[in-house]
Amino acid sequence: MTRSDPAAELTREVLDRVGATPDPRLRALLDAAVRHLHAFAGEVGLTPDEWLAGIRFLTAVGQTSDAQRQEFILLSDTLGVSSLVETIAHPAAGVATEATVLGPFYVPGAPWRAFGDSIAILDPSGVPASVRGRVCGPSGAGLAGAVLDVWQCASNGLYDVQDPDQPRGNMRGRFRADDDGRFSFRTTRPVSYQIPSDGPVGALLRASGRHAWRAAHIHVIVSADGHLPVTTHLFDSADSYLDSDAVFGVRESLVKEFVPQTDGSMLVEHEFVLRAA
Amino acid sequence: MTRSDPAAELTREVLDRVGATPDPRLRALLDAAVRHLHAFAGEVGLTPDEWLAGIRFLTAVGQTSDAQRQEFILLSDTLGVSSLVETIAHPAAGVATEATVLGPFYVPGAPWRAFGDSIAILDPSGVPASVRGRVCGPSGAGLAGAVLDVWQCASNGLYDVQDPDQPRGNMRGRFRADDDGRFSFRTTRPVSYQIPSDGPVGALLRASGRHAWRAAHIHVIVSADGHLPVTTHLFDSADSYLDSDAVFGVRESLVKEFVPQTDGSMLVEHEFVLRAA
Numbered sequence: 324m325t326r327s328d329p330a331a332e333l334t335r336e337v338l339d340r341v342g343a344t345p346d347p348r349l350r351a352l353l354d355a356a357v358r359h360l361h362a363f364a365g366e367v368g369l370t371p372d373e374w375l376a377g378i379r380f381l382t383a384v385g386q387t388s389d390a391q392r393q394e395f396i397l398l399s400d401t402l403g404v405s406s407l408v409e410t411i412a413h414p415a416a417g418v419a420t421e422a423t424v425l426g427p428f429y430v431p432g433a434p435w436r437a438f439g440d441s442i443a444i445l446d447p448s449g450v451p452a453s454v455r456g457r458v459c460g461p462s463g464a465g466l467a468g469a470v471l472d473v474w475q476c477a478s479n480g481l482y483d484v485q486d487p488d489q490p491r492g493n494m495r496g497r498f499r500a501d502d503d504g505r506f507s508f509r510t511t512r513p514v515s516y517q518i519p520s521d522g523p524v525g526a527l528l529r530a531s532g533r534h535a536w537r538a539a540h541i542h543v544i545v546s547a548d549g550h551l552p553v554t555t556h557l558f559d560s561a562d563s564y565l566d567s568d569a570v571f572g573v574r575e576s577l578v579k580e581f582v583p584q585t586d587g588s589m590l591v592e593h594e595f596v597l598r599a600a
Numbered sequence: 601m602t603r604s605d606p607a608a609e610l611t612r613e614v615l616d617r618v619g620a621t622p623d624p625r626l627r628a629l630l631d632a633a634v635r636h637l638h639a640f641a642g643e644v645g646l647t648p649d650e651w652l653a654g655i656r657f658l659t660a661v662g663q664t665s666d667a668q669r670q671e672f673i674l675l676s677d678t679l680g681v682s683s684l685v686e687t688i689a690h691p692a693a694g695v696a697t698e699a700t701v702l703g704p705f706y707v708p709g710a711p712w713r714a715f716g717d718s719i720a721i722l723d724p725s726g727v728p729a730s731v732r733g734r735v736c737g738p739s740g741a742g743l744a745g746a747v748l749d750v751w752q753c754a755s756n757g758l759y760d761v762q763d764p765d766q767p768r769g770n771m772r773g774r775f776r777a778d779d780d781g782r783f784s785f786r787t788t789r790p791v792s793y794q795i796p797s798d799g800p801v802g803a804l805l806r807a808s809g810r811h812a813w814r815a816a817h818i819h820v821i822v823s824a825d826g827h828l829p830v831t832t833h834l835f836d837s838a839d840s841y842l843d844s845d846a847v848f849g850v851r852e853s854l855v856k857e858f859v860p861q862t863d864g865s866m867l868v869e870h871e872f873v874l875r876a877a
Contacts, residue, residue, distance in 0.1 A: 337680035344808040363636040374685045378672045385662010403614035408651045531621040
């Protein structure tokens with residue numbers, strides 16, 4: 324028995340099968356996943372050897388992940404999927420601050436620090452920097468008591484959770500804005516760093532002729548009562564990797580100038596605009 | 601700065617980046633993978649929580665795999681991707697025997713056995729069965745010395761590599777066809793069995809309202825000089841799971857009747873047609 328299009332018939336059979344999934348959202352996700360997976364394989368004419376190489380790659384990605392390292396997030400990051408999911412979840416809306424990737428180094432429960440304090444408990448080689456500004460709503464009114472949850476790597480390019488020589492909570496802190504929504508904290512100027520590249524994702528980057536550098540940035544999650552929180556970065560406008568950030572996290576609106584001060588420190592100012600909840 | 605379609609702009613940026621991949625085939629594969637991954641996320645409006653659940657699922661699939669078990673192949677099988685890749689590699693061509701999935705239990709180097717011998721070294725509860733037929737080319741001429749590499753599970757539903765109570769090579773064998781392309785071997789009637797369902801793929805099947813049963817089958821790879829080998833199955837037409845095989849391996853042309861013989865054994869006959877190389 325011959326059939327007109329066995330591949331299309333097979334895809335229909337798989338879609339019929341997953342169409343019986345009771346939960347409607349899981350059903351929709353599986354339906355779309357099957358359609359796109361099959362379309363991918365059909366479009367490129369995926370060979371059995373290539374398929375097996377893909378199976379081995381994905382297995383290695385899973386097996387490289389552990390409590391300290393998430394290689395699948397790294398894979399998603401380097402294929403722009405993490406950034407895309409943030410973009411979908413937080414569409415640019417007028418003046419509201421753009422979102423970008425959370426990244427794998429966020430740790431909930433950072434130490435509360437006082438207005439103007441430093442997150443750089445131990446970073447002797449860093450260039451001192453101050454970050455100041457305001458958190459406001461869509462109308463421009465300051466949001467009293469807004470919270471900034473801040474984290475970044477030290478000047479050696481490592482986050483505290485990657486570096487046994489840093490105390491926990493180093494380069495991290497939560498800050499509360501004042502009654503006008505103003506905030507101020509100190510840190511060290513962020514540096515470019517390479518994402519972990521000794522695993523399968525690093526091998527894929529090298530095979531793609533890509534580097535593993537992230538443009539220098541400060542992470543921040545900004546939240547305030549009655550408003551949608553935003554997970555975002557502040558990028559250093561002097562960085563060399565703004566146009567080739569390995570995880571596609573750069574948004575032009577988040578690139579800021581670090582301005583040299585007379586005392587040798589840097590100052591960056593930014594206004595975060597939250598959307599109403 | 602606002603942009604007309606930040607998601608589309610991001611996808612273009614990722615495609616530009618992977619477009620620098622030196623190897624043209626890897627470049628094409630990455631380009632298509634990024635397009636379909638991004639299209640999937642955009643189409644379903646993938647949320648950050650769903651994305652994280654997917655990351656955790658794929659990580660668990662990788663971590664469930666080991667030397668004895670390949671959970672990513674199982675995932676590919678149950679989403680019909682393995683079957684699709686075989687269908688693409690071996691498009692139905694006139695009378696040529698259709699291909700189907702290799703499955704995870706093939707072991708190269710099965711014992712050579714004599715014409716008419718049994719692969720069932722140890723399967724006391726199995727129903728004896730004979731398999732006979734011919735290997736021929738597209739013109740119908742028998743292919744002298746064609747090789748059949750055969751394997752199946754024992755009547756307990758387990759392959760030798762899954763079952764410490766079976767000797768290695770049990771239910772496996774290589775057979776050489778005679779000068780007319782005729783072959784003959786004995787075995788036990790194949791049984792339906794469940795694919796491993798105690799891992800993340802089993803959890804996904806349950807969440808999808810799907811069972812884990814494979815329709816009863818005998819695996820065979822048929823090869824002959826000057827012809828393309830075919831990796832295929834013979835299915836038992838009396839099986840209950842022909843319409844719902846968990847890995848989408850069934851092809852109507854591969855479903856055969858096991859005919860009862862007067863001595864209580866079964867006989868199945870089949871002609872394998874190879875394409876010229």
